[in-house]
Amino acid sequence: MARINMVQAINLALRQEMDKDKDVVLIGEDVGRDGGVFRISEGLMEKFPDRVFDTPLAESGIIGTAIGMAVYGLKPVAEIQFMGFIYAGIEQLFSHASRIRSRSRGRYTCPLVVRTPYGLGIKPPELHSESTEALLCHMPGIKVVVPSSPYNAKGLLISAIRDPDPVIFLEPTRLYRLIKEEVPETDYTIPIGKAKVVQEGKDITVIAWGSMLHKVLESIEGFDAEVIDLMTLRPYDEETILNSVKKTGRVIIAQEATRNCGFAAELSAFIAEEAMLHLKAPIIRLTGLDAVIPMARLEDYYAPSKEKVIKALKKVMEY
Amino acid sequence: MPENIIERFEVKELKILDEKGNADAAILPNLSDNDLKKIFELFILSRQFDQRALQLHAEGRLGTYASILGQEASQIGSAYALEKTDWVFPSFREMGVYITLGYPIWMLFQYWTGDERGMKTPDDLSIFPVSVPVGTHMIHAVGAAFAAKIKGHKTASVAYFGDGGSSKGDFHESLNIAGVYKLPVVFICQNNQWAISLPREKQTAAKTIAQKAYSYGFEGIQVDGNDVFAVYKATKDALEKARAGKGPTLIECFTYRMADHTTADDASRYRSKEDVEKWKDKDPLLRLKLYMEKKGIWKEQYENDVKKKVIEFVDGEIKKEEAAGLPDKKDIISFTYKELSQRQIKELKLWQE
Numbered sequence: 001m002a003r004i005n006m007v008q009a010i011n012l013a014l015r016q017e018m019d020k021d022k023d024v025v026l027i028g029e030d031v032g033r034d035g036g037v038f039r040i041s042e043g044l045m046e047k048f049p050d051r052v053f054d055t056p057l058a059e060s061g062i063i064g065t066a067i068g069m070a071v072y073g074l075k076p077v078a079e080i081q082f083m084g085f086i087y088a089g090i091e092q093l094f095s096h097a098s099r100i101r102s103r104s105r106g107r108y109t110c111p112l113v114v115r116t117p118y119g120l121g122i123k124p125p126e127l128h129s130e131s132t133e134a135l136l137c138h139m140p141g142i143k144v145v146v147p148s149s150p151y152n153a154k155g156l157l158i159s160a161i162r163d164p165d166p167v168i169f170l171e172p173t174r175l176y177r178l179i180k181e182e183v184p185e186t187d188y189t190i191p192i193g194k195a196k197v198v199q200e201g202k203d204i205t206v207i208a209w210g211s212m213l214h215k216v217l218e219s220i221e222g223f224d225a226e227v228i229d230l231m232t233l234r235p236y237d238e239e240t241i242l243n244s245v246k247k248t249g250r251v252i253i254a255q256e257a258t259r260n261c262g263f264a265a266e267l268s269a270f271i272a273e274e275a276m277l278h279l280k281a282p283i284i285r286l287t288g289l290d291a292v293i294p295m296a297r298l299e300d301y302y303a304p305s306k307e308k309v310i311k312a313l314k315k316v317m318e319y
Numbered sequence: 320m321p322e323n324i325i326e327r328f329e330v331k332e333l334k335i336l337d338e339k340g341n342a343d344a345a346i347l348p349n350l351s352d353n354d355l356k357k358i359f360e361l362f363i364l365s366r367q368f369d370q371r372a373l374q375l376h377a378e379g380r381l382g383t384y385a386s387i388l389g390q391e392a393s394q395i396g397s398a399y400a401l402e403k404t405d406w407v408f409p410s411f412r413e414m415g416v417y418i419t420l421g422y423p424i425w426m427l428f429q430y431w432t433g434d435e436r437g438m439k440t441p442d443d444l445s446i447f448p449v450s451v452p453v454g455t456h457m458i459h460a461v462g463a464a465f466a467a468k469i470k471g472h473k474t475a476s477v478a479y480f481g482d483g484g485s486s487k488g489d490f491h492e493s494l495n496i497a498g499v500y501k502l503p504v505v506f507i508c509q510n511n512q513w514a515i516s517l518p519r520e521k522q523t524a525a526k527t528i529a530q531k532a533y534s535y536g537f538e539g540i541q542v543d544g545n546d547v548f549a550v551y552k553a554t555k556d557a558l559e560k561a562r563a564g565k566g567p568t569l570i571e572c573f574t575y576r577m578a579d580h581t582t583a584d585d586a587s588r589y590r591s592k593e594d595v596e597k598w599k600d601k602d603p604l605l606r607l608k609l610y611m612e613k614k615g616i617w618k619e620q621y622e623n624d625v626k627k628k629v630i631e632f633v634d635g636e637i638k639k640e641e642a643a644g645l646p647d648k649k650d651i652i653s654f655t656y657k658e659l660s661q662r663q664i665k666e667l668k669l670w671q672e
């Protein structure tokens with residue numbers, strides 16, 4: 001078992017699934033000869049020359065092509081180069097991928113994966129650091145997955161490729177090369193729709209996903225906090241959340257994205273509806289600012305900082 | 320350095336059968352008398368379906384419906400050229416295509432009453448459900464053609480859309496990707512001159528829609544969309560080319576939408592009666608009938624017999640649809656994902672309480 005980063009883990013998942021299943025194909029901008037701008041698909045065109053395709057620069061066309069491939073019987077994995085560019089393909093996701101099963105009453109299905117780097121952390125030009133996961137989570141019929149480590153990136157991506165429904169796989173760019181951990185060469189999966197309690201505790205439930213999970217883990221020293229890595233945002237694991245909240249009675253939800261209608265709002269409303277009487281303190285949402293994501297110089301001020309997480313932990317313990 | 324011409328293109332127009340029922344024997348496609356009768360009967364069936372759908376709508380028994388009147392040659396002619404193995408991606412005004420491919424008529428009525436079950440394509444057909452957002456489905460035909468190519472199948476894909484759809488960015492992305500990968504796909508544009516209230520000349524400044532194909536590196540052709548032979552021949556040729564690995568084709572069927580955009584529209588607000596009148600002489604069924612009469616295979620009695628049979632058949636299909644009853648409300652939830660989510664399980668339980 002080798003210690004590898006998330007880029008290598010995703011590459012490994014793709015390589016193994018393509019080896020195992022001839023119906024898995026990769027399409028996207030620069031995914032072939034160049035191996036993708038983050039080198040996620042490095043070496044895959046050499047190994048699978050008939051199943052990796054550099055497409056013209058057309059995000060809607062890439063997702064739409066993947067839909068046609070998926071309904072025909074392939075399992076396409078489409079890369080959108082950065083999450084900000086998925087907006088051009090939202091119509092294909094919302095008007096078609098999400099509802100082909102329903103529209104045809106199960107006659108046609110759309111088992112595709114759309115992978116895209118997302119979130120802050122690499123100080124790129126505008127629209128390369130978006131975190132609009134909540135927008136995608138609003139549409140029934142698609143699934144939204146966010147890995148937080150090399151190990152779960154591999155296991156979740158394999159599950160996403162094998163899933164019978166469309167899955168959007170959001171890869172936190174900050175984490176691509178930040179962490180190395182042992183990732184088995186073996187074929188393992190992490191189920192979609194299940195959260196994981198990454199640290200047990202009894203006073204506070206902290207829910208996070210992607211790169212915010214690491215900021216939370218860096219901040220909890222001195223608190224008896226239970227940390228949940230949500231991993232799947234749609235459909236999210238209501239049971240794991242409720243079990244924890246009923247135990248601790250205090251909740252912090254941490255997201256990088258802007259506050260208004262963010263995914264933390266959904267979780268907060270859900271907890272209030274289902275576990276209000278177990279709460280000892282108001283639910284705290286830690287979120288990005290009510291502003292568009294800034295470019296490099298101001299990037300560090302946007303998402304909740306470690307200090308803000310600690311402040312929230314202290315505040316919630318005052319009750 | 321002098322200026323040089325580095326690219327030229329020419330756009331062909333194909334017409335075989337004129338308004339008087341005279342056909343150009345030199346380019347007439349190979350269709351037997353039996354084929355001609357089948358095509359004629361599909362015209363009668365499609366018109367009867369269309370008319371009954373409009374009537375049922377007027378009676379409040381069917382939802383908003385998009386009539387195909389005037390476009391039958393474009394739809395039947397092209398669909399008649401398809402093989403069972405080909406994949407078809409229609410828009411919402413293609414009931415003639417569904418009918419020609421043998422889609423159960425009662426299910427089409429079921430769909431238009433507002434019931435998704437009507438779009439559960441029978442297993443022996445590869446036609447897609449109606450696509451509502453204009454032009455956004457062409458790319459699915461491209462993806463399916465791409466998949467067929469990867470899998471080494473001799474299958475072609477066909478996308479149906481209109482002059483309105485050709486203005487969308489999706490049209491560009493679809494034709495561009497199809498051209499780059501030389502995919503086995505046929506783009507069939509039914510240029511019916513109107514996108515709700517917008518006339519064709521406001522849709523594009525180009526002289527034809529067919530010529531746009533040349534920007535993507537493949538051929539486009541304009542055919543008389545009210546000439547069933549021209550549409551059939553162009554489609555058959557394009558499908559053969561596609562299956563031979565020679566890439567995509569754009570076929571512009573030059574036709575006319577004789578009815579309102581849908582039952583929710585009133586075309587008299589934006590186009591004149593005279594404009595519509597002019598196209599009555601160009602009726603696609605009339606010229607087929609005249610041709611068949613000259614060949615001695617159409618007689619009034621034959622048409623009356625066909626009509627009688629078709630009227631009875633369609634009425635039977637309406638009864639069959641009614642007998643199918645209402646869908647289970649659980650269907651709203653059941654087809655969202657393969658498995659139910661935790662939330663959906665709760666929602667179903669709430670219904671049971």
